[in-house]
Amino acid sequence: MALRFGGVDPNTGKDESPMVWVDDKEKELVVQGLKPGDALLAEIGTTEWVIGHSVGIPDHENVTRIPLRMAAIIRKALDDAERAGLL
Numbered sequence: 001m002a003l004r005f006g007g008v009d010p011n012t013g014k015d016e017s018p019m020v021w022v023d024d025k026e027k028e029l030v031v032q033g034l035k036p037g038d039a040l041l042a043e044i045g046t047t048e049w050v051i052g053h054s055v056g057i058p059d060h061e062n063v064t065r066i067p068l069r070m071a072a073i074i075r076k077a078l079d080d081a082e083r084a085g086l087l
Contacts, residue, residue: 003030004084006077009070018066020074022081029077033064040065 006020006029021030036044044063045056057063066074081087
């Protein structure tokens with residue numbers, strides 16, 4: 001795996017660090033964020049967001065909370081991936 005660091009939450013504390021990376025090999029965006037609470041998981045897991053699509057979060061997937069203030073960092077990571085020919 002070749003990770004390309006995208007950035008860290010600008011308001012992060014010493015023990016919190018939402019971050020974003022681009023995985024060059026897998027061509028994926030990798031995010032570290034806050035764990036969702038039970039209420040959020042329940043809402044996501046019981047709502048049909050796309051008609052005809054399975055409801056729930058598959059066992060091999062997860063939900064992560066990312067602060068909106070990281071939007072510019074995520075955009076930059078995607079721009080960097082595009083410049084590298086990954087998109």
